[in-house]
Amino acid sequence: MFDTYEYTCVERFLRYVQIDTKSDPQSSTSPSTEKQRNLSKVLVEELIAMGVEDAYVDEFGYVYATIQSNTDKKVPVVCFCSHVDTAPDCSGTNVKPILHKNYDGKDIVLPDDATQVLSVNDCKYLAEHAGDSIITASGATLLGADDKAGVAEIMDFANFLMTHPEVKHGAIRILFTPDEEIGKGTAKLDMSKLAADFGYTLDGGELGTLEDETFSADAAVITVHGVIAHPGYAKNTLVNALKIAGEILAALPKDEFSPETTEKRQGFVHPVRVDGLAEKATIEFIVRDFTRDGLQANAARLRSIAEQVLKQHPKARMEFNVTEQYRNMKEIIEQHPQVVDFAEEAYRRSNVGVRKQSIRGGTDGSRLNFMGLPCPNLFTGMQAIHSKKEWIGVRDMKKAVEVMVNLVQVWAEKS
Numbered sequence: 001m002f003d004t005y006e007y008t009c010v011e012r013f014l015r016y017v018q019i020d021t022k023s024d025p026q027s028s029t030s031p032s033t034e035k036q037r038n039l040s041k042v043l044v045e046e047l048i049a050m051g052v053e054d055a056y057v058d059e060f061g062y063v064y065a066t067i068q069s070n071t072d073k074k075v076p077v078v079c080f081c082s083h084v085d086t087a088p089d090c091s092g093t094n095v096k097p098i099l100h101k102n103y104d105g106k107d108i109v110l111p112d113d114a115t116q117v118l119s120v121n122d123c124k125y126l127a128e129h130a131g132d133s134i135i136t137a138s139g140a141t142l143l144g145a146d147d148k149a150g151v152a153e154i155m156d157f158a159n160f161l162m163t164h165p166e167v168k169h170g171a172i173r174i175l176f177t178p179d180e181e182i183g184k185g186t187a188k189l190d191m192s193k194l195a196a197d198f199g200y201t202l203d204g205g206e207l208g209t210l211e212d213e214t215f216s217a218d219a220a221v222i223t224v225h226g227v228i229a230h231p232g233y234a235k236n237t238l239v240n241a242l243k244i245a246g247e248i249l250a251a252l253p254k255d256e257f258s259p260e261t262t263e264k265r266q267g268f269v270h271p272v273r274v275d276g277l278a279e280k281a282t283i284e285f286i287v288r289d290f291t292r293d294g295l296q297a298n299a300a301r302l303r304s305i306a307e308q309v310l311k312q313h314p315k316a317r318m319e320f321n322v323t324e325q326y327r328n329m330k331e332i333i334e335q336h337p338q339v340v341d342f343a344e345e346a347y348r349r350s351n352v353g354v355r356k357q358s359i360r361g362g363t364d365g366s367r368l369n370f371m372g373l374p375c376p377n378l379f380t381g382m383q384a385i386h387s388k389k390e391w392i393g394v395r396d397m398k399k400a401v402e403v404m405v406n407l408v409q410v411w412a413e414k415s
Contacts, residue, residue, distance in 0.1 A: 002402055084151060091140070092144055096137060111138055134393050186368060186371060
C-alpha cells in the first residue's frame, strides 16, 4: 500500500522549517515564545482540512487532535508526539532548506557559509544516503529537523490514515508540544485532555533506532555571594563573586565529568549559563546520569568542588540548589514491555532493522512516562541537530511514516 502512496512529509517539512519557532529559556511565559504558535496554528488548519475535526491549539500552545477508531475491537488509545520548537543554541530565523536530490555521496559545502561543510569523513551515516535525497539548511542557521521532522512525519501519518480507511486502528491521539528544547515541553500539558493509554515520541535519529532509555536529569544552580565595596577603597574588604564563580568553573575536571569528555553510559555536569555582578554571581548547570544514584553523586561532587573553592574565600558564602528535570524513562517502560515489543514488530514489518539504544539526553517522553503515559522514542532521521550542519534523509522520513502506520495496526491486531 506504500508503493503507490504519495508521501507528503517532505513537502510539509520544507514548509514547516521556514517558520521560526525557537524557544527561549529565559522567558517566563507559556509558550516561551509566541512565534511557536504560528506553526501550531498551521498544523491545526491542516489537520482539520484532512478531516481530523477536533484538532485545536490551546492557550499554552499545545496541539491536540484525534483520529477516531475504525475498528469494533477495544484498542488502547495510542498517542504520537513531537515538539514544534527549535533549540536556542543556533539561529532558527530565515531558515532556507535545500533539497539535494540524488545526493552524490560527496562532501557538501553549504552556500551561505563556506566554512560549514557536511563531510562524509565526519559522518559515516551521510555516506549511506548516496543515491537518495537529503535536506540541509543553507549554512546560516540550523535546519530544524529537531523536531519538525517528527512533526512532518506525524502529519503525513495522519494524512495516510485519513486517506486509507481500510487500515484498521484504534483511536489515535496527536500531540504537538512547545518548549521541549528548554525542558518545559510537558509543563502545561493537560493529561486529561490527552486521554491516551500509551505513546510514542518521534524525536530520534538514525533509521532503525528505538530508544527506551534516557538520562535522568537535574538542574543545579550555584549562587555566590561576595562582599561589595567601592573599588577605590576595597583593599581587604572586596570579595568579588564573579572571580569566585570563575574559580569554580576552572576547578571543574578537564578530562572527565563533562559532555565533551564522556560517552555511552557516562554521566556529566555541564555549566550552561553564568550571570552576575561583583556582589552576587550565579552559575547554572545541567546534571546528567542514567541512574538516580549516579545523578546524586554527580551533584554531590559538583557541590564539593564549589565548597573547596569557597574555603579559600571565608568572607563569601554559597547557595547550592538542585531541582529535578526528568528521570530515566526505562523505569516506567520496563513495566509495560508491549509498548516496545509492538514498536519492534512495526519496524520489522517496515523492513527496518531494530537498534535499541539509550539517549544521552531526554525527550518529552522522559516526563510523559512519569505522568502516566508509557512512551519510548522512535527515529525520525535527523542528524547533526542543534547545528548549522543539521540534515535529514528523505528515505528515513518516509520510513518513519511507514513504521507508524504499521504500528497502529499491530496495536489493533494484538488487542
